[in-house]
Amino acid sequence: MKLMLAARAGTLVALLTCSQGCGNRSKGVGKSDAVVAIPLTRSISFRAKQVVDPDSASDKTELTLSMAAIDELPEGPTGFDVMSDGGFLITDPLRARLVSYNSQGAFRWDLPIQYRAETVRILVSGDLEIVNAIDSKRYLHVRDAQGNFGPPQLVAAGQVSAAQAEAGTSRLINAAHGSVTDFPGSGPPGSPIEVFFEAPGRRMVSLRRLGKDAQGNSYVALESAADSSSIDVQTIIRKYAPDGREIGETAGILSDSIVQLVEEFRERAGILYQMVTHATEVRIQVWDTNGVR
Secondary structure, three states: OOOOOOOOOOOOOOOOOOOOOOOOOOOOOOEEEEEEEEOOOEEEEEEEEEEOOHHHOOOOOOEEEEOOOOOOOOOOOOOEEEOOOOOEEEEEHHHOEEEEEOOOOOEEEEEEOOOOEEEEEEOOOOOEEEEEOOOOOEEEEOEOOOOOEOOOEEOOOOOOOHHHHHHOEEEEEEOOEEEEEOOOOOOOOOOOEEEEOOOOOEEEEEEEEEEEOOOOOEEEEEEEEEOOOOOOEEEEEEEEOOOOOEEEEEOOOOOOOOOOOOOOEEEEOOEEEEEEEOOOEEEEEEEEOOOOO
């Protein structure tokens, strides 16, 4: 059964055309005098394999991808999270499991969950919050004192999810201006972040906050498209100070994943992560932004 993936449902703002207000931004508003380019810190690879029949896959250390059908992308890992020790937990929906690796990419263990995980969140408690790729229902797997995870418990409707709290609420005002605020009910509200985008021949089409760190800095992913009929979407991630100043911007984001990812990015303690899926590997790129203030 094909995974029904919503393109960043509930988190990315829909494509808007530029209104007459485009280009009216006051120079310097919401932007630091010296925005630092944040270089890639490191990259980690995890073995993956494309298979005709996922049930025939036997190597626990490998993540699983389907063979691409005509005019369709392969299916495979669509989300991940970062563990407290710097390791990674990656969804492997074709084999109905999660897979844990250490910070260097070495296999540690897998967790059969009997359904296809679309996204996974490791909560502060150590419990897992998982969205089912088939019906989009959200489940909680409680971790006991021995570190074992219990069976899925359906999360009550209306309860604020970890993903909602991290992303906040994004609003695209026009193709050059947007804002991000905290999600209602997710905690004490902070000041809104005003996002401005200026690039010749390009327009902003979506924005999403990836999270806030302990110092109150916000990390916002922006997608832009070319002002032409060609398909040319680019992503950057910006770091904003608590007062709304833009203080850093990533370089080197990849855009060649062969699987349609649901949650491509993560922010944890000032470190940014991007997952990209290739035919023989899943790669996670890392940017440490903590030196940018």
